Amino acid sequence: MRWTLPNILTVARLAAAPGVAIIFLILPRPFADWAALILFVTAAVTDWLDGYLARLWKQHSRFGAMLDPIADKAMVIIALATLMGLYGFTTLLILPVAAILFREVFVSGLREFLGNKAGSLQVTKLAKWKTTVQMIAIAVLFSYGIFEHHFGMNVIGMSPEIVRQIMSGEIEDEFNLILLSEGAIIAYRAGLVLLWLAAALTVATGVDYLVKAMPHLKEDPHD
Numbered sequence: 533m534r535w536t537l538p539n540i541l542t543v544a545r546l547a548a549a550p551g552v553a554i555i556f557l558i559l560p561r562p563f564a565d566w567a568a569l570i571l572f573v574t575a576a577v578t579d580w581l582d583g584y585l586a587r588l589w590k591q592h593s594r595f596g597a598m599l600d601p602i603a604d605k606a607m608v609i610i611a612l613a614t615l616m617g618l619y620g621f622t623t624l625l626i627l628p629v630a631a632i633l634f635r636e637v638f639v640s641g642l643r644e645f646l647g648n649k650a651g652s653l654q655v656t657k658l659a660k661w662k663t664t665v666q667m668i669a670i671a672v673l674f675s676y677g678i679f680e681h682h683f684g685m686n687v688i689g690m691s692p693e694i695v696r697q698i699m700s701g702e703i704e705d706e707f708n709l710i711l712l713s714e715g716a717i718i719a720y721r722a723g724l725v726l727l728w729l730a731a732a733l734t735v736a737t738g739v740d741y742l743v744k745a746m747p748h749l750k751e752d753p754h755d
Contacts, residue, residue, distance in 0.1 A: 534591075534593060534595075536586075536589075536591040536593065536596075537582075537585055537589075537591075538582040538583070538585045538586040538589075538591050538593075538596055539582075539591075539593060539595055539596050539599075541578040541581060541582040541585070542578070542582050542596055542599050542600050542603055543599065543603075544575070544578060545575045545578045545579060545582075545603040545604075545607060546599060546602065546603040546606055548571055548572075548574070548575040548607070549575070549603065549606035549607045549609075549610045549611075550606075550610055551571055552568050552571055552572050552575075552607070552610055552611050552614055553610050553611075553613065553614045555567045555568045555571065556568065556614065556617075556618070561677070562677070562678055565674060565677040565678045566678060568614070568674055568677075569671065569674040569675055569677075569678065572607070572611055572667075572670060572671055572674060573671050575607055576607070576667040576671065579600075579603075579604060579607075579663070579667070582596070582600070583600070601655070604663055605636055605640075607667070608632070608636075608663070608666050608667070608670065609633065609636065611670045611674075612629050612632065612633070612670065615629075615670065615673050615674070616629060618677060619673075619677075624724050624728075625724065625727070627731075628724075628727045628728050628730065628731035629727070629731075631731040631734060631735055632666065632730065632731050632734045635734045635735055635737070635738035636734075638738055638742075639737075639738055639741050642741060642742070642745055646745060646748055656737065656740065658733065658736065658737050658740065659737045661733060662730060662733035662734050662736075662737055665726060665729055665730040665733055666727075666730040666734070668726055669723055669726035669727040669729070669730050670723075670727075672719055672722050672723035672726060673719075673720070673723035673724075673727070675719050675723075676716060676719035676720040676723055679716030679719055
């Protein structure tokens with residue numbers, strides 16, 4: 533293996549995957565929310581950058597081709613698990629997460645079973661789009677955590693304490709606080725919409741891979 537810059541970026545992205553979760557064990561919120569968001573977005577950018585540099589400098593390698601999808605899946609799966617831990621097992625969150633996790637496990641198992649024949653399951657443009665939408669959705673949901681921690685306890689409005697302070701006159705700039713609370717609601721809803729879109733794209737790519745694999749899954753009549 534050559535330690536080219538694209539490979540280094542891929543390895544760094546893989547190392548960042550557990551870091552997104554570990555941050556919440558080390559730092560208090562909202563510092564952890566900020567750190568996780570910055571780390572996740574930076575790692576997501578390297579997903580595009582390492583491929584771009586590899587093509588530009590003609591530094592493609594078997595190691596990079598092997599590790600790149602693993603790093604992507606690790607980033608998405610660990611980030612989704614972290615979000616579930618932060619925001620709870622709500623129906624609107626757990627269903628798309630379950631669909632994404634099921635597809636990733638299913639396709640990974642399919643590739644492992646096919647072995648050398650897995651070349652028919654090359655990454656498609658649709659699969660690249662689903663990874664992009666997944667990462668955008670996760671980043672938006674991490675940003676909601678920042679809003680939620682500062683300006684509201686849940687997605688339906690401001691915390692009772694902020695409401696009490698506004699009503700008692702302790703906080704005078706209630707207009708900005710209301711806007712920030714609305715920002716939390718928008719971030720959460722936008723994140724959910726994007727996550728459901730990502731889940732739909734994820735399932736669609738899983739079905740596409742299954743259809744492509746079916747000729748290799750038929751029973752041999754001579755067995």
